[in-house]
Amino acid sequence: MPEPLLALVGVHKSFGGVRAVRDLSFHVGEGEVVGLIGPNGSGKSTTVHLVAGALTPSAGDIRVDGRSVRALPVSARVPLGLARTFQTTSLFPEYTVEEQVLLGCHTRFRCTPAASVLQTRSSRRDDSEQRDRAFRILEFVGLADLASVPAAAISSARQRLLMVAMALASEPRVLLLDEPAAGMVASERKALARVITGIRERGVGVLVIEHHMGLILEVCQRIVVLNFGEKLAEGTPAEIRNDPRVIDAYLGGGRPC
Ligand SMILES: Nc1ncnc2c1ncn2[C@@H]1O[C@H](COP(=O)(O)OP(=O)(O)OP(=O)(O)O)[C@@H](O)[C@H]1O
Ligand SMILES: [Mg+2]
Structure with a gap:
Protein backbone atom coordinates (compact mmCIF):
# COMPACT_ATOMS: atom_id res chain seq x y z
CA MET A 1 0.00 0.00 0.00
CA LEU A 82 3.77 21.61 3.85
CA ALA A 83 2.10 25.02 4.25
CA ARG A 84 -0.08 26.47 6.97
CA THR A 85 -2.18 29.39 8.11
CA PHE A 86 -2.25 30.70 11.68
CA GLN A 87 -5.06 30.87 14.23
CA THR A 88 -4.41 34.60 14.64
CA THR A 89 -4.05 36.70 11.51
CA SER A 90 -0.38 37.16 10.69
CA LEU A 91 0.17 39.57 7.80
CA PHE A 92 2.42 42.50 7.01
CA PRO A 93 -0.26 45.20 7.24
CA GLU A 94 1.60 47.80 5.17
CA TYR A 95 2.02 45.39 2.22
CA THR A 96 -0.64 45.18 -0.47
CA VAL A 97 -2.71 42.05 -0.91
CA GLU A 98 -0.65 41.11 -3.98
CA GLU A 99 2.65 41.71 -2.19
CA GLN A 100 1.60 39.39 0.62
CA VAL A 101 1.05 36.58 -1.88
CA LEU A 102 4.35 37.37 -3.60
CA LEU A 103 6.03 36.87 -0.22
CA GLY A 104 4.50 33.38 -0.18
CA CYS A 105 5.71 32.79 -3.76
CA HIS A 106 9.25 33.71 -2.75
CA THR A 107 9.47 30.67 -0.50
CA ARG A 108 9.82 28.80 -3.82
CA PHE A 109 11.57 31.61 -5.67
CA ARG A 110 14.32 30.40 -7.94
CA CYS A 111 16.39 33.63 -7.83
CA THR A 112 18.59 34.45 -4.90
CA PRO A 113 17.58 37.59 -2.98
CA ALA A 114 20.76 39.28 -4.32
CA ALA A 115 19.73 38.60 -7.94
CA SER A 116 16.33 40.00 -7.17
CA VAL A 117 17.75 43.22 -5.73
CA LEU A 118 20.11 43.63 -8.70
CA GLN A 119 17.15 43.07 -11.06
CA THR A 120 18.97 40.71 -13.39
CA ARG A 121 17.13 39.71 -16.56
CA SER A 122 16.24 36.31 -15.14
CA SER A 123 14.97 37.87 -11.90
CA ARG A 124 12.79 40.29 -13.92
CA ARG A 125 11.35 37.34 -15.85
CA ASP A 126 10.78 35.45 -12.60
CA ASP A 127 9.12 38.56 -11.13
CA SER A 128 6.54 38.70 -13.90
CA GLU A 129 5.92 34.94 -13.65
CA GLN A 130 5.47 35.26 -9.90
CA ARG A 131 3.07 38.19 -10.33
CA ASP A 132 0.98 36.17 -12.80
CA ARG A 133 0.91 33.30 -10.38
CA ALA A 134 0.04 35.56 -7.44
CA PHE A 135 -2.83 37.04 -9.47
CA ARG A 136 -4.19 33.59 -10.39
CA ILE A 137 -4.11 32.58 -6.71
CA LEU A 138 -5.93 35.78 -5.74
CA GLU A 139 -8.55 35.06 -8.41
CA PHE A 140 -8.93 31.54 -7.02
CA VAL A 141 -9.67 32.80 -3.49
CA GLY A 142 -11.78 35.72 -4.77
CA LEU A 143 -9.44 38.60 -3.82
CA ALA A 144 -8.13 39.64 -7.25
CA ASP A 145 -10.10 42.91 -7.17
CA LEU A 146 -8.22 43.89 -4.00
CA ALA A 147 -4.70 43.12 -5.28
CA SER A 148 -3.40 46.67 -4.84
CA VAL A 149 -5.14 47.41 -1.53
CA PRO A 150 -3.06 47.35 1.69
CA ALA A 151 -3.76 44.15 3.63
CA ALA A 152 -4.62 46.23 6.73
CA ALA A 153 -7.52 47.86 4.84
CA ILE A 154 -9.46 44.67 4.02
CA SER A 155 -11.95 42.94 6.32
CA SER A 156 -10.73 40.31 8.78
CA ALA A 157 -12.60 37.61 6.82
CA ARG A 158 -10.72 38.62 3.69
CA GLN A 159 -7.45 38.70 5.64
CA ARG A 160 -8.14 35.05 6.53
CA LEU A 161 -8.62 34.22 2.84
CA LEU A 162 -5.42 36.12 2.14
CA MET A 163 -3.55 33.87 4.58
CA VAL A 164 -4.87 30.89 2.60
CA ALA A 165 -3.67 32.55 -0.63
CA MET A 166 -0.21 33.11 0.88
CA ALA A 167 -0.02 29.46 1.91
CA LEU A 168 -1.12 28.36 -1.59
CA ALA A 169 1.67 30.44 -3.09
CA SER A 170 4.24 27.89 -1.90
CA GLU A 171 2.40 25.22 -3.95
N1 LIG B 1 3.89 27.13 24.06
C1 LIG B 1 3.17 26.57 25.03
N2 LIG B 1 3.64 26.49 26.30
C2 LIG B 1 2.93 25.91 27.28
N3 LIG B 1 1.71 25.37 27.11
C3 LIG B 1 1.18 25.43 25.87
C4 LIG B 1 1.87 26.02 24.77
N4 LIG B 1 1.09 25.92 23.65
C5 LIG B 1 -0.03 25.29 24.06
N5 LIG B 1 0.02 24.99 25.37
C6 LIG B 1 -1.01 24.28 26.14
O1 LIG B 1 -1.29 23.08 25.42
C7 LIG B 1 -2.68 22.79 25.45
C8 LIG B 1 -3.21 22.70 24.02
O2 LIG B 1 -3.20 23.99 23.44
P1 LIG B 1 -3.61 24.27 21.93
O3 LIG B 1 -3.31 25.69 21.64
O4 LIG B 1 -2.99 23.24 21.06
O5 LIG B 1 -5.20 24.03 21.99
P2 LIG B 1 -6.31 24.24 20.87
O6 LIG B 1 -7.04 22.93 20.77
O7 LIG B 1 -5.73 24.80 19.64
O8 LIG B 1 -7.29 25.30 21.57
P3 LIG B 1 -8.19 26.50 20.94
O9 LIG B 1 -9.45 25.84 20.43
O10 LIG B 1 -8.49 27.37 22.13
O11 LIG B 1 -7.40 27.19 19.90
C9 LIG B 1 -3.34 23.88 26.28
O12 LIG B 1 -3.43 23.41 27.62
C10 LIG B 1 -2.35 25.03 26.18
O13 LIG B 1 -2.42 25.89 27.30
MG1 LIG C 1 -5.95 26.58 18.65
Missing part, protein backbone atom coordinates in the same frame (compact mmCIF):
# COMPACT_ATOMS: atom_id res chain seq x y z
CA PRO A 2 1.40 3.49 -0.80
CA GLU A 3 2.42 5.68 2.11
CA PRO A 4 -0.11 8.40 3.01
CA LEU A 5 0.76 11.95 2.02
CA LEU A 6 0.90 13.06 5.67
CA ALA A 7 0.98 10.71 8.66
CA LEU A 8 1.23 11.34 12.39
CA VAL A 9 2.42 8.26 14.24
CA GLY A 10 2.07 8.11 18.03
CA VAL A 11 2.87 11.81 18.45
CA HIS A 12 3.28 13.27 21.94
CA LYS A 13 3.99 16.86 22.94
CA SER A 14 4.46 18.08 26.51
CA PHE A 15 5.06 21.63 27.72
CA GLY A 16 6.56 21.11 31.17
CA GLY A 17 3.78 19.35 33.04
CA VAL A 18 1.13 20.00 30.37
CA ARG A 19 0.60 17.03 28.07
CA ALA A 20 -0.83 18.95 25.11
CA VAL A 21 -0.85 16.04 22.61
CA ARG A 22 -0.83 12.37 23.58
CA ASP A 23 -0.19 9.36 21.35
CA LEU A 24 -1.86 10.95 18.35
CA SER A 25 -2.00 9.03 15.06
CA PHE A 26 -3.93 9.89 11.92
CA HIS A 27 -3.24 10.57 8.27
CA VAL A 28 -4.25 12.92 5.46
CA GLY A 29 -4.36 11.61 1.89
CA GLU A 30 -4.05 13.41 -1.44
CA GLY A 31 -7.21 15.33 -2.30
CA GLU A 32 -8.68 14.71 1.13
CA VAL A 33 -9.95 17.23 3.67
CA VAL A 34 -9.54 16.04 7.26
CA GLY A 35 -11.12 18.04 10.07
CA LEU A 36 -9.42 18.37 13.47
CA ILE A 37 -11.95 19.39 16.10
CA GLY A 38 -12.19 19.45 19.87
CA PRO A 39 -12.75 21.75 22.84
CA ASN A 40 -10.51 24.74 23.58
CA GLY A 41 -7.08 23.61 24.74
CA SER A 42 -7.48 20.08 23.36
CA GLY A 43 -4.24 20.26 21.35
CA LYS A 44 -5.41 21.24 17.84
CA SER A 45 -3.06 24.19 17.22
CA THR A 46 -0.20 22.30 18.88
CA THR A 47 -0.77 19.52 16.34
CA VAL A 48 -0.53 22.02 13.46
CA HIS A 49 2.66 23.52 14.95
CA LEU A 50 4.13 20.01 15.19
CA VAL A 51 3.29 19.15 11.57
CA ALA A 52 4.51 22.51 10.23
CA GLY A 53 7.77 22.24 12.19
CA ALA A 54 7.32 25.14 14.61
CA LEU A 55 7.43 22.55 17.43
CA THR A 56 9.22 19.21 17.74
CA PRO A 57 7.34 16.19 19.11
CA SER A 58 8.41 14.88 22.53
CA ALA A 59 7.89 11.40 21.02
CA GLY A 60 6.44 9.83 17.89
CA ASP A 61 6.91 10.67 14.23
CA ILE A 62 5.53 12.88 11.48
CA ARG A 63 5.91 11.59 7.92
CA VAL A 64 5.42 13.00 4.45
CA ASP A 65 5.19 10.24 1.81
CA GLY A 66 6.55 7.87 4.45
CA ARG A 67 9.65 9.99 5.08
CA SER A 68 10.17 11.31 8.60
CA VAL A 69 10.19 15.11 8.81
CA ARG A 70 10.44 15.05 12.60
CA ALA A 71 13.89 16.61 12.73
CA LEU A 72 13.40 19.10 9.89
CA PRO A 73 12.92 22.84 10.51
CA VAL A 74 9.98 24.73 8.95
CA SER A 75 12.19 25.94 6.08
CA ALA A 76 12.97 22.35 5.05
CA ARG A 77 9.32 21.26 5.29
CA VAL A 78 7.97 23.94 2.91
CA PRO A 79 9.79 22.49 -0.13
CA LEU A 80 8.34 19.07 0.77
CA GLY A 81 4.90 20.61 0.36
CA PRO A 172 1.65 22.95 -1.01
CA ARG A 173 0.73 19.30 -1.19
CA VAL A 174 -0.62 19.48 2.35
CA LEU A 175 -2.32 22.62 3.62
CA LEU A 176 -2.87 23.17 7.36
CA LEU A 177 -5.66 25.64 8.19
CA ASP A 178 -6.05 26.77 11.82
CA GLU A 179 -9.56 28.20 12.33
CA PRO A 180 -9.84 29.73 8.85
CA ALA A 181 -13.50 30.74 9.39
CA ALA A 182 -12.98 32.61 12.68
CA GLY A 183 -15.07 35.78 12.63
CA MET A 184 -16.75 34.99 9.30
CA VAL A 185 -20.45 35.43 8.60
CA ALA A 186 -22.45 32.77 6.72
CA SER A 187 -21.81 34.10 3.20
CA GLU A 188 -18.05 34.36 3.91
CA ARG A 189 -18.00 30.79 5.26
CA LYS A 190 -19.72 29.62 2.08
CA ALA A 191 -17.01 31.28 -0.02
CA LEU A 192 -14.32 29.68 2.17
CA ALA A 193 -15.97 26.25 1.81
CA ARG A 194 -15.82 26.65 -1.98
CA VAL A 195 -12.12 27.56 -1.77
CA ILE A 196 -11.30 24.56 0.46
CA THR A 197 -13.21 22.22 -1.86
CA GLY A 198 -11.39 23.72 -4.87
CA ILE A 199 -8.04 23.10 -3.16
CA ARG A 200 -8.99 19.46 -2.50
CA GLU A 201 -10.08 19.02 -6.12
CA ARG A 202 -6.54 19.99 -7.14
CA GLY A 203 -5.22 16.97 -5.24
CA VAL A 204 -3.98 18.86 -2.17
CA GLY A 205 -4.52 17.24 1.24
CA VAL A 206 -6.06 19.66 3.74
CA LEU A 207 -6.06 19.49 7.54
CA VAL A 208 -8.57 22.00 8.86
CA ILE A 209 -9.14 23.05 12.46
CA GLU A 210 -12.49 24.71 12.94
CA HIS A 211 -15.08 25.22 15.66
CA HIS A 212 -17.83 25.91 13.15
CA MET A 213 -19.38 22.46 12.75
CA GLY A 214 -21.44 23.43 9.69
CA LEU A 215 -18.25 24.15 7.75
CA ILE A 216 -16.48 21.03 9.06
CA LEU A 217 -19.40 18.77 8.15
CA GLU A 218 -19.64 20.34 4.70
CA VAL A 219 -15.99 20.21 3.58
CA CYS A 220 -14.43 17.21 5.38
CA GLN A 221 -14.27 13.61 4.21
CA ARG A 222 -12.98 12.52 7.62
CA ILE A 223 -12.89 14.12 11.06
CA VAL A 224 -10.49 13.54 13.98
CA VAL A 225 -11.78 14.61 17.41
CA LEU A 226 -9.33 15.59 20.15
CA ASN A 227 -10.08 15.79 23.84
CA PHE A 228 -7.39 16.63 26.43
CA GLY A 229 -4.75 16.04 23.73
CA GLU A 230 -5.94 12.52 22.89
CA LYS A 231 -7.85 11.23 19.89
CA LEU A 232 -11.37 10.66 21.13
CA ALA A 233 -12.87 9.58 17.80
CA GLU A 234 -12.24 9.48 14.07
CA GLY A 235 -14.76 8.95 11.30
CA THR A 236 -16.91 10.36 8.54
CA PRO A 237 -18.96 13.48 9.25
CA ALA A 238 -22.07 11.30 9.75
CA GLU A 239 -20.25 9.01 12.20
CA ILE A 240 -18.81 11.92 14.20
CA ARG A 241 -22.10 13.83 14.38
CA ASN A 242 -23.82 10.80 15.90
CA ASP A 243 -21.00 9.60 18.18
CA PRO A 244 -22.22 9.87 21.81
CA ARG A 245 -18.64 10.40 23.10
CA VAL A 246 -18.18 13.36 20.75
CA ILE A 247 -21.59 14.78 21.64
CA ASP A 248 -20.70 14.52 25.35
CA ALA A 249 -17.22 16.00 25.09
CA TYR A 250 -17.76 18.63 22.44
CA LEU A 251 -20.97 18.91 20.49
CA GLY A 252 -23.24 18.86 23.52
CA GLY A 253 -21.52 21.80 25.24
CA GLY A 254 -23.05 24.50 23.08
CA ARG A 255 -19.58 25.87 22.16
CA PRO A 256 -19.57 25.07 18.43
CA CYS A 257 -22.23 26.60 16.19
Whole structure:
Protein backbone atom coordinates (compact mmCIF):
# COMPACT_ATOMS: atom_id res chain seq x y z
CA MET A 1 0.00 0.00 0.00
CA PRO A 2 1.40 3.49 -0.80
CA GLU A 3 2.42 5.68 2.11
CA PRO A 4 -0.11 8.40 3.01
CA LEU A 5 0.76 11.95 2.02
CA LEU A 6 0.90 13.06 5.67
CA ALA A 7 0.98 10.71 8.66
CA LEU A 8 1.23 11.34 12.39
CA VAL A 9 2.42 8.26 14.24
CA GLY A 10 2.07 8.11 18.03
CA VAL A 11 2.87 11.81 18.45
CA HIS A 12 3.28 13.27 21.94
CA LYS A 13 3.99 16.86 22.94
CA SER A 14 4.46 18.08 26.51
CA PHE A 15 5.06 21.63 27.72
CA GLY A 16 6.56 21.11 31.17
CA GLY A 17 3.78 19.35 33.04
CA VAL A 18 1.13 20.00 30.37
CA ARG A 19 0.60 17.03 28.07
CA ALA A 20 -0.83 18.95 25.11
CA VAL A 21 -0.85 16.04 22.61
CA ARG A 22 -0.83 12.37 23.58
CA ASP A 23 -0.19 9.36 21.35
CA LEU A 24 -1.86 10.95 18.35
CA SER A 25 -2.00 9.03 15.06
CA PHE A 26 -3.93 9.89 11.92
CA HIS A 27 -3.24 10.57 8.27
CA VAL A 28 -4.25 12.92 5.46
CA GLY A 29 -4.36 11.61 1.89
CA GLU A 30 -4.05 13.41 -1.44
CA GLY A 31 -7.21 15.33 -2.30
CA GLU A 32 -8.68 14.71 1.13
CA VAL A 33 -9.95 17.23 3.67
CA VAL A 34 -9.54 16.04 7.26
CA GLY A 35 -11.12 18.04 10.07
CA LEU A 36 -9.42 18.37 13.47
CA ILE A 37 -11.95 19.39 16.10
CA GLY A 38 -12.19 19.45 19.87
CA PRO A 39 -12.75 21.75 22.84
CA ASN A 40 -10.51 24.74 23.58
CA GLY A 41 -7.08 23.61 24.74
CA SER A 42 -7.48 20.08 23.36
CA GLY A 43 -4.24 20.26 21.35
CA LYS A 44 -5.41 21.24 17.84
CA SER A 45 -3.06 24.19 17.22
CA THR A 46 -0.20 22.30 18.88
CA THR A 47 -0.77 19.52 16.34
CA VAL A 48 -0.53 22.02 13.46
CA HIS A 49 2.66 23.52 14.95
CA LEU A 50 4.13 20.01 15.19
CA VAL A 51 3.29 19.15 11.57
CA ALA A 52 4.51 22.51 10.23
CA GLY A 53 7.77 22.24 12.19
CA ALA A 54 7.32 25.14 14.61
CA LEU A 55 7.43 22.55 17.43
CA THR A 56 9.22 19.21 17.74
CA PRO A 57 7.34 16.19 19.11
CA SER A 58 8.41 14.88 22.53
CA ALA A 59 7.89 11.40 21.02
CA GLY A 60 6.44 9.83 17.89
CA ASP A 61 6.91 10.67 14.23
CA ILE A 62 5.53 12.88 11.48
CA ARG A 63 5.91 11.59 7.92
CA VAL A 64 5.42 13.00 4.45
CA ASP A 65 5.19 10.24 1.81
CA GLY A 66 6.55 7.87 4.45
CA ARG A 67 9.65 9.99 5.08
CA SER A 68 10.17 11.31 8.60
CA VAL A 69 10.19 15.11 8.81
CA ARG A 70 10.44 15.05 12.60
CA ALA A 71 13.89 16.61 12.73
CA LEU A 72 13.40 19.10 9.89
CA PRO A 73 12.92 22.84 10.51
CA VAL A 74 9.98 24.73 8.95
CA SER A 75 12.19 25.94 6.08
CA ALA A 76 12.97 22.35 5.05
CA ARG A 77 9.32 21.26 5.29
CA VAL A 78 7.97 23.94 2.91
CA PRO A 79 9.79 22.49 -0.13
CA LEU A 80 8.34 19.07 0.77
CA GLY A 81 4.90 20.61 0.36
CA LEU A 82 3.77 21.61 3.85
CA ALA A 83 2.10 25.02 4.25
CA ARG A 84 -0.08 26.47 6.97
CA THR A 85 -2.18 29.39 8.11
CA PHE A 86 -2.25 30.70 11.68
CA GLN A 87 -5.06 30.87 14.23
CA THR A 88 -4.41 34.60 14.64
CA THR A 89 -4.05 36.70 11.51
CA SER A 90 -0.38 37.16 10.69
CA LEU A 91 0.17 39.57 7.80
CA PHE A 92 2.42 42.50 7.01
CA PRO A 93 -0.26 45.20 7.24
CA GLU A 94 1.60 47.80 5.17
CA TYR A 95 2.02 45.39 2.22
CA THR A 96 -0.64 45.18 -0.47
CA VAL A 97 -2.71 42.05 -0.91
CA GLU A 98 -0.65 41.11 -3.98
CA GLU A 99 2.65 41.71 -2.19
CA GLN A 100 1.60 39.39 0.62
CA VAL A 101 1.05 36.58 -1.88
CA LEU A 102 4.35 37.37 -3.60
CA LEU A 103 6.03 36.87 -0.22
CA GLY A 104 4.50 33.38 -0.18
CA CYS A 105 5.71 32.79 -3.76
CA HIS A 106 9.25 33.71 -2.75
CA THR A 107 9.47 30.67 -0.50
CA ARG A 108 9.82 28.80 -3.82
CA PHE A 109 11.57 31.61 -5.67
CA ARG A 110 14.32 30.40 -7.94
CA CYS A 111 16.39 33.63 -7.83
CA THR A 112 18.59 34.45 -4.90
CA PRO A 113 17.58 37.59 -2.98
CA ALA A 114 20.76 39.28 -4.32
CA ALA A 115 19.73 38.60 -7.94
CA SER A 116 16.33 40.00 -7.17
CA VAL A 117 17.75 43.22 -5.73
CA LEU A 118 20.11 43.63 -8.70
CA GLN A 119 17.15 43.07 -11.06
CA THR A 120 18.97 40.71 -13.39
CA ARG A 121 17.13 39.71 -16.56
CA SER A 122 16.24 36.31 -15.14
CA SER A 123 14.97 37.87 -11.90
CA ARG A 124 12.79 40.29 -13.92
CA ARG A 125 11.35 37.34 -15.85
CA ASP A 126 10.78 35.45 -12.60
CA ASP A 127 9.12 38.56 -11.13
CA SER A 128 6.54 38.70 -13.90
CA GLU A 129 5.92 34.94 -13.65
CA GLN A 130 5.47 35.26 -9.90
CA ARG A 131 3.07 38.19 -10.33
CA ASP A 132 0.98 36.17 -12.80
CA ARG A 133 0.91 33.30 -10.38
CA ALA A 134 0.04 35.56 -7.44
CA PHE A 135 -2.83 37.04 -9.47
CA ARG A 136 -4.19 33.59 -10.39
CA ILE A 137 -4.11 32.58 -6.71
CA LEU A 138 -5.93 35.78 -5.74
CA GLU A 139 -8.55 35.06 -8.41
CA PHE A 140 -8.93 31.54 -7.02
CA VAL A 141 -9.67 32.80 -3.49
CA GLY A 142 -11.78 35.72 -4.77
CA LEU A 143 -9.44 38.60 -3.82
CA ALA A 144 -8.13 39.64 -7.25
CA ASP A 145 -10.10 42.91 -7.17
CA LEU A 146 -8.22 43.89 -4.00
CA ALA A 147 -4.70 43.12 -5.28
CA SER A 148 -3.40 46.67 -4.84
CA VAL A 149 -5.14 47.41 -1.53
CA PRO A 150 -3.06 47.35 1.69
CA ALA A 151 -3.76 44.15 3.63
CA ALA A 152 -4.62 46.23 6.73
CA ALA A 153 -7.52 47.86 4.84
CA ILE A 154 -9.46 44.67 4.02
CA SER A 155 -11.95 42.94 6.32
CA SER A 156 -10.73 40.31 8.78
CA ALA A 157 -12.60 37.61 6.82
CA ARG A 158 -10.72 38.62 3.69
CA GLN A 159 -7.45 38.70 5.64
CA ARG A 160 -8.14 35.05 6.53
CA LEU A 161 -8.62 34.22 2.84
CA LEU A 162 -5.42 36.12 2.14
CA MET A 163 -3.55 33.87 4.58
CA VAL A 164 -4.87 30.89 2.60
CA ALA A 165 -3.67 32.55 -0.63
CA MET A 166 -0.21 33.11 0.88
CA ALA A 167 -0.02 29.46 1.91
CA LEU A 168 -1.12 28.36 -1.59
CA ALA A 169 1.67 30.44 -3.09
CA SER A 170 4.24 27.89 -1.90
CA GLU A 171 2.40 25.22 -3.95
CA PRO A 172 1.65 22.95 -1.01
CA ARG A 173 0.73 19.30 -1.19
CA VAL A 174 -0.62 19.48 2.35
CA LEU A 175 -2.32 22.62 3.62
CA LEU A 176 -2.87 23.17 7.36
CA LEU A 177 -5.66 25.64 8.19
CA ASP A 178 -6.05 26.77 11.82
CA GLU A 179 -9.56 28.20 12.33
CA PRO A 180 -9.84 29.73 8.85
CA ALA A 181 -13.50 30.74 9.39
CA ALA A 182 -12.98 32.61 12.68
CA GLY A 183 -15.07 35.78 12.63
CA MET A 184 -16.75 34.99 9.30
CA VAL A 185 -20.45 35.43 8.60
CA ALA A 186 -22.45 32.77 6.72
CA SER A 187 -21.81 34.10 3.20
CA GLU A 188 -18.05 34.36 3.91
CA ARG A 189 -18.00 30.79 5.26
CA LYS A 190 -19.72 29.62 2.08
CA ALA A 191 -17.01 31.28 -0.02
CA LEU A 192 -14.32 29.68 2.17
CA ALA A 193 -15.97 26.25 1.81
CA ARG A 194 -15.82 26.65 -1.98
CA VAL A 195 -12.12 27.56 -1.77
CA ILE A 196 -11.30 24.56 0.46
CA THR A 197 -13.21 22.22 -1.86
CA GLY A 198 -11.39 23.72 -4.87
CA ILE A 199 -8.04 23.10 -3.16
CA ARG A 200 -8.99 19.46 -2.50
CA GLU A 201 -10.08 19.02 -6.12
CA ARG A 202 -6.54 19.99 -7.14
CA GLY A 203 -5.22 16.97 -5.24
CA VAL A 204 -3.98 18.86 -2.17
CA GLY A 205 -4.52 17.24 1.24
CA VAL A 206 -6.06 19.66 3.74
CA LEU A 207 -6.06 19.49 7.54
CA VAL A 208 -8.57 22.00 8.86
CA ILE A 209 -9.14 23.05 12.46
CA GLU A 210 -12.49 24.71 12.94
CA HIS A 211 -15.08 25.22 15.66
CA HIS A 212 -17.83 25.91 13.15
CA MET A 213 -19.38 22.46 12.75
CA GLY A 214 -21.44 23.43 9.69
CA LEU A 215 -18.25 24.15 7.75
CA ILE A 216 -16.48 21.03 9.06
CA LEU A 217 -19.40 18.77 8.15
CA GLU A 218 -19.64 20.34 4.70
CA VAL A 219 -15.99 20.21 3.58
CA CYS A 220 -14.43 17.21 5.38
CA GLN A 221 -14.27 13.61 4.21
CA ARG A 222 -12.98 12.52 7.62
CA ILE A 223 -12.89 14.12 11.06
CA VAL A 224 -10.49 13.54 13.98
CA VAL A 225 -11.78 14.61 17.41
CA LEU A 226 -9.33 15.59 20.15
CA ASN A 227 -10.08 15.79 23.84
CA PHE A 228 -7.39 16.63 26.43
CA GLY A 229 -4.75 16.04 23.73
CA GLU A 230 -5.94 12.52 22.89
CA LYS A 231 -7.85 11.23 19.89
CA LEU A 232 -11.37 10.66 21.13
CA ALA A 233 -12.87 9.58 17.80
CA GLU A 234 -12.24 9.48 14.07
CA GLY A 235 -14.76 8.95 11.30
CA THR A 236 -16.91 10.36 8.54
CA PRO A 237 -18.96 13.48 9.25
CA ALA A 238 -22.07 11.30 9.75
CA GLU A 239 -20.25 9.01 12.20
CA ILE A 240 -18.81 11.92 14.20
CA ARG A 241 -22.10 13.83 14.38
CA ASN A 242 -23.82 10.80 15.90
CA ASP A 243 -21.00 9.60 18.18
CA PRO A 244 -22.22 9.87 21.81
CA ARG A 245 -18.64 10.40 23.10
CA VAL A 246 -18.18 13.36 20.75
CA ILE A 247 -21.59 14.78 21.64
CA ASP A 248 -20.70 14.52 25.35
CA ALA A 249 -17.22 16.00 25.09
CA TYR A 250 -17.76 18.63 22.44
CA LEU A 251 -20.97 18.91 20.49
CA GLY A 252 -23.24 18.86 23.52
CA GLY A 253 -21.52 21.80 25.24
CA GLY A 254 -23.05 24.50 23.08
CA ARG A 255 -19.58 25.87 22.16
CA PRO A 256 -19.57 25.07 18.43
CA CYS A 257 -22.23 26.60 16.19
N1 LIG B 1 3.89 27.13 24.06
C1 LIG B 1 3.17 26.57 25.03
N2 LIG B 1 3.64 26.49 26.30
C2 LIG B 1 2.93 25.91 27.28
N3 LIG B 1 1.71 25.37 27.11
C3 LIG B 1 1.18 25.43 25.87
C4 LIG B 1 1.87 26.02 24.77
N4 LIG B 1 1.09 25.92 23.65
C5 LIG B 1 -0.03 25.29 24.06
N5 LIG B 1 0.02 24.99 25.37
C6 LIG B 1 -1.01 24.28 26.14
O1 LIG B 1 -1.29 23.08 25.42
C7 LIG B 1 -2.68 22.79 25.45
C8 LIG B 1 -3.21 22.70 24.02
O2 LIG B 1 -3.20 23.99 23.44
P1 LIG B 1 -3.61 24.27 21.93
O3 LIG B 1 -3.31 25.69 21.64
O4 LIG B 1 -2.99 23.24 21.06
O5 LIG B 1 -5.20 24.03 21.99
P2 LIG B 1 -6.31 24.24 20.87
O6 LIG B 1 -7.04 22.93 20.77
O7 LIG B 1 -5.73 24.80 19.64
O8 LIG B 1 -7.29 25.30 21.57
P3 LIG B 1 -8.19 26.50 20.94
O9 LIG B 1 -9.45 25.84 20.43
O10 LIG B 1 -8.49 27.37 22.13
O11 LIG B 1 -7.40 27.19 19.90
C9 LIG B 1 -3.34 23.88 26.28
O12 LIG B 1 -3.43 23.41 27.62
C10 LIG B 1 -2.35 25.03 26.18
O13 LIG B 1 -2.42 25.89 27.30
MG1 LIG C 1 -5.95 26.58 18.65
